[in-house]
Amino acid sequence: MPLTMVNTGETNVIRKVGGKGETRKFLESLGFVAGGLVTVLSENNGNVIVKVMDSRIAIGKDMANKIMVGVMES
Numbered sequence: 001m002p003l004t005m006v007n008t009g010e011t012n013v014i015r016k017v018g019g020k021g022e023t024r025k026f027l028e029s030l031g032f033v034a035g036g037l038v039t040v041l042s043e044n045n046g047n048v049i050v051k052v053m054d055s056r057i058a059i060g061k062d063m064a065n066k067i068m069v070g071v072m073e074s
Contacts, residue, residue: 012069
């Protein structure tokens with residue numbers, strides 16, 4: 001599911017980073033890499049503030065829709 005569908009406070013595993021090459025590289029440089037963890041801290045009008053690799057990052061709805069996540073396995 002896309003990152004925009006995650007509830008606030010949930011931690012998920014990044015499964016895939018989509019988008020064109022330049023967009024994907026940009027997201028990966030921010031820490032959005034497959035296998036990494038991402039936690040949604042807050043959401044406002046589709047824009048999200050997330051914690052990824054010990055950093056807080058705000059991304060727009062368009063970018064968040066390119067990040068596919070899955071539930072963490074115990």
